[in-house]
Amino acid sequence: MVGDVRTDHDTWDITTSVGVTALNVAAARALEAQRDRPFAVDPFAEMFCHSAGAPWADVIDGRASDHFLLSEFGEVFQGYNGARTRFFDDHFRAASAAGVRQIVIIAAGLDSRSYRLDWPDGTVVFELDQPKVLEFKREVLAEHGAAPKAVRREVAVDLRQDWPKALRDGGFDPSKPSAWLAEGLLIYLPAAAQEQLYTGIDSLSASGSRVALEEMQPFAAEDLEAKRAEEKAAGSVNFFNLIYNERHGDAASWFGERGWDGEAVLAADYYEQLGRPLPPPDTDGGQILRTGYLMTGRKR
Numbered sequence: 001m002v003g004d005v006r007t008d009h010d011t012w013d014i015t016t017s018v019g020v021t022a023l024n025v026a027a028a029r030a031l032e033a034q035r036d037r038p039f040a041v042d043p044f045a046e047m048f049c050h051s052a053g054a055p056w057a058d059v060i061d062g063r064a065s066d067h068f069l070l071s072e073f074g075e076v077f078q079g080y081n082g083a084r085t086r087f088f089d090d091h092f093r094a095a096s097a098a099g100v101r102q103i104v105i106i107a108a109g110l111d112s113r114s115y116r117l118d119w120p121d122g123t124v125v126f127e128l129d130q131p132k133v134l135e136f137k138r139e140v141l142a143e144h145g146a147a148p149k150a151v152r153r154e155v156a157v158d159l160r161q162d163w164p165k166a167l168r169d170g171g172f173d174p175s176k177p178s179a180w181l182a183e184g185l186l187i188y189l190p191a192a193a194q195e196q197l198y199t200g201i202d203s204l205s206a207s208g209s210r211v212a213l214e215e216m217q218p219f220a221a222e223d224l225e226a227k228r229a230e231e232k233a234a235g236s237v238n239f240f241n242l243i244y245n246e247r248h249g250d251a252a253s254w255f256g257e258r259g260w261d262g263e264a265v266l267a268a269d270y271y272e273q274l275g276r277p278l279p280p281p282d283t284d285g286g287q288i289l290r291t292g293y294l295m296t297g298r299k300r
Contacts, residue, residue, distance in 0.1 A: 020242075021109075021184065021188070021242065022109035022110045022133060023048065023049065023052050023056050023110070024056075024069065024077075025081055025109065025110065025184060026042075026045040026048040026049055026056070026110045027045070027049050027056045027059050027060055027069055028069060028074075028077050028078045028080075028081040028082075029042040029045040029078075029081055029082065029085060030042070030045035030046045030049055030060045031059070031060060031069065031074075031078045032078045032079060032081060032082035033045065033046075033082075034060075035078075037275070038082055039079060039082030039083045039085065039086050039274055039276075040082045040083075040085040040086040040089065042085065042112055042116060043112075043116070044110075044112035044115060044116065044141065044146065045060075045110070045112070046060055047140055047141070047144055047146075048110045048136075048137070048140055051136075051140045051143070052136075055067050072279070072283065072284075072285060073283070073284040073285045073288075075285070076279050076283075076284075076285025076286075076288065076289065077285065077288070079271060079276055080267065080271060080285075080288060080289060080292070083267070083270055083271045083274055083276075084183060084184075084214060084267065084292075084294060086274070087212075087265075087270060087294045088181055088183055088212050088294075089113070089117065091179070091181065091210065091212040091296050092113065092117060092179060092181070093117070094210070095179035095210045096119060096120050096123065096179075098177075098208070098210075099177070099208075100177045100178060100179045100208070100209070100210060101120065101122045101123045101124065101176070101177075102123075102124055102126070102172060102173065102176055102177065102178040102179070103119075103123060103124065103125040103126065103150070103178070103179050103181075104125075104126045104128070104167065104172070104178055104179070104180045104181070105125065105126070105127050105128065105181050105183075106128050106159065106163075106180065106181065106182045106185060106197070107128065107129055107159060107182065107183075107184070107185040107188075108127035108128060108129045108133075108134070108137075109129060109133060109137075109184070110133075110137055111127070111183070112141075113125070114127065114148040114149065114150055114152040115141065115146050115147070115148050115149060116149075117149065118149060119149050119150035123150040123151065124150060124151040124152075124153060124171070125148070125150045125151065125152050125153070126153050126155055126167060126170060126171075126172055127152065127153070127154055127155065128155045128157055128159065128163055128166075128167065129155075129156070129157075130156070130158065131156035134154045134156055138154070153170050153171060154170075155167055155170045159185075159189065159193065159197065160189075160193055160196075163200065164200045164203065164204055167204070168204075172204065174203075174204045174205070174206060175206055176206055177205075177206050177207070177208035177209045177210075178204065178205055178206070178209045178210075179209065179210045179211075179212075180201050180205070180209070180210065180211040180212065180213075181211075181212050181213070182197065182201075182212075182213040182214070183212075183213070183214050184214060185197075185213070185214070186213065186214065186215050186216070186247075186251075187215075187216050187243045187244065187245070188242060188243060188244065189244060189246075190244045190246055191244075191246040191247065191248040192248075194246070194247070194248035195248045198248070198251065198254055198255070202255070202258050202260075202299075205299050206299070207299055207300065208298070208299065209298070209299045210296065210297065210298050210299070211255065211260065211262070211295075211296070211297045211298075211299075212294070212295065212296045212297075213251055213294075213295050214267075214292060214293070214294055214295075215247065215251050215264075215292070215293050215295065216247070216288075216291045216292050216293070217247060217291040217293075218245045218246065218247050219240075219245055219287070219291070221245075223287075224240060224243075224245055227240035227284070228240045228241050250264075251264065251293075251295050252264045252293075252295050252297065255297045256297075259299055259300050260297040260298065260299050260300070261297060261298050261300060262295055262296060262297025262298070263295065263296065263297075264293040264294065264295040265293065265294050265295075266290070266292070266293060267288075267289050267290075267292035267293060267294055268289040268290045268292075270294060271289055
């Protein structure tokens with residue numbers, strides 16, 4: 001697997017570098033859906049994994065035994081992705097109930113909400129991501145005859161470029177309220193790009209707009225280097241080798257200072273609230289849950 005070194009101008013498709021994380025998340029959602037009491041069910045996740053082939057198809061079909069998604073960390077990763085899926089589904093449901101009809105999913109990856117959620121008439125969902133990632137998703141869903149439940153517009157753009165212009169060129173109207181999501185994204189951006197992302201969202205959001213995102217506290221340097229060495233020795237690129245491990249302040253405070261009413265919940269608290277026991281804090285899964293935050297906000 002390639003792409004284990006991040007650069008400022010790197011790019012990827014669905015099976016390289018950061019693109020791999022979208023497939024890992026899809027596999028986690030597919031495995032979570034197989035549980036007796038899943039946090040969330042994404043019926044399209046298996047489609048993506050089968051289309052991508054090994055190892056993702058093997059994992060969800062029970063033909064693999066050594067993938068990280070089948071480890072102790074992988075079990076927590078499945079639940080965590082199910083929990084955050086549910087959290088952000090509720091974010092969009094609340095926005096729709098409040099009359100918001102512009103939805104923006106940043107770094108959409110293999111997000112299937114355009115197809116999975118019941119959107120009110122007149123809703124437009126903008127999905128931003130790398131061109132090859134969007135192409136893979138579009139082709140897989142078309143092959144299976146899936147149809148979106150809202151007007152879906154792809155915005156093929158690198159988020160380190162002028163994505164606000166690309167979004168406006170794609171038909172986004174900054175004068176109308178919008179609902180935003182950055183799920184599983186910030187940790188793959190350097191701090192400066194996180195700042196640019198927040199600024200872009202704020203500048204394009206009319207009163208009544210809503211935002212939701214996931215952020216993580218940086219890992220201790222020595223812990224991160226040890227995990228990167230483990231992944232490299234194993235010949236895999238799963239998570240630690242792809243992150244920037246930088247955080248641009250506190251998102252809830254940043255948006256709060258600019259006229260948003262927002263709050264963040266510790267991912268571990270939400271995970272436990274949904275009824276699943278937490279892993280020990282000194283395990284990989286425990287660290288992920290206890291460093292992750294899920295935030296929502298509304299612009300006054």
